[in-house]
Amino acid sequence: MSEQPEVPLKGRSLVTLDDISTHQIEELLHKAAYIDSHRREVAHTCDGRVLATLFYEPSTRTRLSFETAMLRLGGSVIGFAGAQLSSVSKGESIADTLKTVSNYVDIVAMRHPKEGAALVASRAASVPVINAGDGGHMHPTQTLADLATLMSRFGRITNLTVGLCGDLTFGRTVHSLIETLCRFGNVNFVLISPDELKTPQYVIDRIKATPSCSYVEVKDLAAVIGDLDVLYMTRVQQERFFNEDDYLRLRDTYILDEEKLSHAKPDMAVLHPLPRINEIAVEVDNDPRAAYFEQVKNGMLMRMALESSLLGDELPGYVPLQPKEVQA
Amino acid sequence: MSEQPEVPLKGRSLVTLDDISTHQIEELLHKAAYIDSHRREVAHTCDGRVLATLFYEPSTRTRLSFETAMLRLGGSVIGFAGAQLSSVSKGESIADTLKTVSNYVDIVAMRHPKEGAALVASRAASVPVINAGDGGHMHPTQTLADLATLMSRFGRITNLTVGLCGDLTFGRTVHSLIETLCRFGNVNFVLISPDELKTPQYVIDRIKATPSCSYVEVKDLAAVIGDLDVLYMTRVQQERFFNEDDYLRLRDTYILDEEKLSHAKPDMAVLHPLPRINEIAVEVDNDPRAAYFEQVKNGMLMRMALESSLLGDELPGYVPLQPKEVQA
Amino acid sequence: MSEQPEVPLKGRSLVTLDDISTHQIEELLHKAAYIDSHRREVAHTCDGRVLATLFYEPSTRTRLSFETAMLRLGGSVIGFAGAQLSSVSKGESIADTLKTVSNYVDIVAMRHPKEGAALVASRAASVPVINAGDGGHMHPTQTLADLATLMSRFGRITNLTVGLCGDLTFGRTVHSLIETLCRFGNVNFVLISPDELKTPQYVIDRIKATPSCSYVEVKDLAAVIGDLDVLYMTRVQQERFFNEDDYLRLRDTYILDEEKLSHAKPDMAVLHPLPRINEIAVEVDNDPRAAYFEQVKNGMLMRMALESSLLGDELPGYVPLQPKEVQA
Known part of the structure; x- marks a missing residue:
């Protein structure tokens, strides 16, 4: 576990989980639990923020989760999904689309059928990009x-x-x-x-x-x-x-x-x-052992934790994990 | 008119109008009139709420009416319509979709080409479901x-x-x-x-x-x-x-x-x-007798009355109907 | 430059730039510059407003720009794009659609493949309509x-x-x-x-x-x-x-x-x-001479200026241009 020095999440993109440290993953888990028990307190964390969901292939469940996460933090959403995208795909490169959308929004969640698309997007964008799935590759x-x-x-x-x-x-x-x-x-x-x-x-x-x-x-x-x-x-x-x-x-x-x-x-x-x-x-x-619909809820909570962290918007009342506690 | 004892609207679904009493219908009519003349007062009734519009077949007019109703009450909206739904329909049952979406939102408006779909949805969901049309069946x-x-x-x-x-x-x-x-x-x-x-x-x-x-x-x-x-x-x-x-x-x-x-x-x-x-x-x-575009407005107002009632969000300043006045 | 007496923008539609005076264009330019340097101050200018984006043909870039503009002013958005519209196009006239949507929203941005569609829409609607492109015609x-x-x-x-x-x-x-x-x-x-x-x-x-x-x-x-x-x-x-x-x-x-x-x-x-x-x-x-992604940002700013002006919502702290300054 000889990881490199940790780079703060604010302003960064998440293409794969290797982009962030184990401590940062634990911090996100800690934040998600906090959010779940403080829904009202965090409801204005991202007031005025706009998320773009750029779904080059449909994935309704994932898209709705990212969108709800931003709405539950007080922000709003624009985007496209599948069939709506034709004019975007009219020969324009992913890089140009991301440079364009960076002028509109504060953060992007992108899904694309092509492996590596999220990395290209994150390099072109001037706002954080979250990989919402790129081909068979990654879906952090x-x-x-x-x-x-x-x-x-x-x-x-x-x-x-x-x-x-x-x-x-x-x-x-x-x-x-x-x-x-x-x-x-x-x-x-x-x-x-x-x-x-x-x-x-x-x-x-x-x-x-x-x-x-x-x-x-x-x-x-x-x-x-x-x-x-x-x-x-x-x-x-x-x-x-x-x-x-x-x-x-x-x-x-x-x-x-x-x-x-x-x-x-x-x-x-x-x-x-x-x-x-x-x-x-x-x-x-x-059966009480069935946890798969809870998993859906946890997905939304983790996306709330992630979106607010990449935006650098602090959750009111939240106390960060101490690094010492983490490294058991 | 020997109806069964009235069950409060809060937390319930509306599959057909038979689900609610005539007094509750009159209450919704009374609320709609109040909303129309108190647009500003009610504009934050559903702050922080999220509506999902799950339209398995397109019906733009109806979808926009449900969405506007929630926005005019201060809430926000996620959803899909027609062509966007492919990943949802990827073999997943309506029940599973509703169990999933129940983790995201506070209330659902669903349209589906199949008769009975709204009833199935309302049973699977843990949040209120409004039937926005299911086949040739019902569109309350x-x-x-x-x-x-x-x-x-x-x-x-x-x-x-x-x-x-x-x-x-x-x-x-x-x-x-x-x-x-x-x-x-x-x-x-x-x-x-x-x-x-x-x-x-x-x-x-x-x-x-x-x-x-x-x-x-x-x-x-x-x-x-x-x-x-x-x-x-x-x-x-x-x-x-x-x-x-x-x-x-x-x-x-x-x-x-x-x-x-x-x-x-x-x-x-x-x-x-x-x-x-x-x-x-x-x-x-x-012609002043033409009331069909007013009907569009009234549809939105009734959806505002219905959404706020099923959510249990009280309209500021609203005084409920007295049951006595109703039973003329 | 013998223009007709200026009609205030509030409540009007914009089908072509010929609809507005050169002074009004300069005012919009001045507003856009103000908005860019006062993002926080203007973030609630259109609180409670709803924009409809009626895109009868997809134009994702333009649609997202109009939508972001409204969100950045505090308003919200409903609409349809391309494939979603089927039920609207089910034989209904543009006039009827606009009369319907006028009951839902405060302002409309419409794109249509047919020349003249925006003019028809603006005449039927009881709220301002912005032409977001109609055929090969106009895209002000x-x-x-x-x-x-x-x-x-x-x-x-x-x-x-x-x-x-x-x-x-x-x-x-x-x-x-x-x-x-x-x-x-x-x-x-x-x-x-x-x-x-x-x-x-x-x-x-x-x-x-x-x-x-x-x-x-x-x-x-x-x-x-x-x-x-x-x-x-x-x-x-x-x-x-x-x-x-x-x-x-x-x-x-x-x-x-x-x-x-x-x-x-x-x-x-x-x-x-x-x-x-x-x-x-x-x-x-x-190259610092490349201005085309700035142009995207400026498009959004001008749409913010335009939407707020047609709605008659005043930008907090904004001081209008003096006509004298303009006529150099």
Whole structure:
């Protein structure tokens, strides 16, 4: 954890979580918890601020979360989403669009189908840019939502046994969560997937390079569910399989229902990045272990923490974390 | 009128007008009138509130009305409309979307092409849901706009002769208005349509079951226009007819122009749910009896009354109706 | 300059710049400069106001500029853009849409592909309508942005040598700028284009009819760049040429790069209506003479000045121009 000297968040962009220190991540988690219990006090933190949501591909859930976050802080929003963007894409470069929009707003949340687009945008803009997803690459605020959910359930993001289940090959949220947890250390990963959808080697290498972390790879959720503090579900898509028989044979193994959940610890937390199709049975929603709609709320709270921090707008009454407390 | 005990509006959803009592409808009408004459006083009633407009099919007029209503009360808005929704519809259930959005906002206005969607939504959401139209089914705030227009023109919604003209078979706004007026009683309905587009039997039965109401069915607008206090126009669409000859022969009978209007009472009110194509001649717009653009304003006012009531936000200075005054 | 007596801006629409006096244009320029240096003071000028952006064709850049302008004045925004509009266009006339929307909002910015649409809209609406572009016709706020950029660079919009380069046949922004500068007089125009894309005769006639203005038509940017105070670039599109050879031969002549710029005056200002494709090399962006992103900011400031003026909302602390000062 030999990180470089910390650069304050004010005025900066967030393209990947590697842009910020572990202490800053903990500060954001601390802020999110403060915001949740002080909704009224923070409601004017960003009065007069304007956020632009530039969504070159639609992602309604993420867009609404960024927008609500700014509104709940007192600011306002402009933007475009998917079909509305035609005139922007009329041959104009991302750099020119960001230089233009920098004249209008105080902060930008951008989603783009192309890997690297957020980095290009952040370099052209004269205001902070938050990466709201660029291709299969990075989606840092989803990982912040995941971490905040662990924090709200366990009061910590370390010393946990974290199961990740389903498609571990293509699920970028899973990779990003593993890599970020490795920065904090002291996590046991249980990687649960069919052979066709195992965790990529570079992610395994990241765990191996972290002395305080360990991992096992297994195929059967039911066999390990009793060991887990956290179960992070993802969807197993049929098109990932060579033949339908394999898919049909395996599918049910990776569907969480009340029967499987009955073997889990009473305080295990079930996470899912949503949207969920059928990989978690609807009956699970009412189980107190279901944390995936809380995760949605935590995503909004972390975006509130992030937006206010990058803008340099201080939350009234908020007392920052002491660095000493953090470095346990 | 043996209604069940009244449940307060605060925190509830509105799927159909049957969800609320006649006294609550009168209260909303009273609030709308108060709002109209106290625009400044009510401008911060919903400060800090957020409305989501979830429009699974576009209906720009209705969406803008709900949004303006919230803005005019001091709140703000997020949402999607039609083409923007792709990621939401990516297989996610309405219930999951509403559970997600409940984490962001204080109240939802939803439009969906499928009958029953609003009921499903209201059950999944943890915040109030207003039905902004679901299929051919229900669109309760349109009826509220109609009632408010009668109230602003006549000071009452009873003891009126109400003509409904045009397509009485498929026009859901007409059915909903008739059924709601029957709850209050003392209305004479004049049902004006070609044979091909008569009022459905279940609506006729509703009138028959109301001792204080009566009806006649006629084909010729000109013959009855002099008797009417209210003329509710709807469009006669060519595709409803078996052959073009019938359509062409009948069409003009159901077009309101200044000539026909010259036989009407001087204080008759002309309503129309809009958009209007050619069933009301443009020359009528300047006649003081034209009330259809007022109806648009009344729709916004009723949505302001409804949104603030479901949120439980009290209008500054507003004195509620006394139940005694209501039960005349 | 024998203009008609001035009608105050409050409550009026802006369809073309001919609707307002030169003194009012100067007042708007003066207001925009005031707004830029008093952002905080003006942030509540339009509290409680609502703007509708009715964009029947997408123009994201323009829409976001109008919206930000209203938000920066404390107001809020509703509207539609492109794909969202389907229900509006469902056969409803522009007049009916504007009569409807007039019940919701305080001011409208409308863009429409059809020439004359803004005039129709302004006549139907009971609130001010700003033309945000109608067909190939008029786009007055772009010209206001151009003028504000001259004003901020030179402190004046007269006594300048203004080069206009590229497609002078089809570029409506160029025609509108020339015509408006002629109203103020004392400008030397240098019209730089290939033979295929020369300035239309009616624009030339406008210059000829202005005794204090002059013009030359040339083909070569490099030969005249040293004489210019202002260089207004536009794009030369391949489809305007009869054959590809001509296009390829000419293209580079109308691309501005650092080499050409090295022959220009040190305080020349480079303008462009954006989006830019390749007609200005990216290397020019960092040259202090590049004014095209400033132009974006000035567009927003002029829209703030315009919106507040048409609404009749006074900017706190603002002292109006004295007519005497203006008529130099």
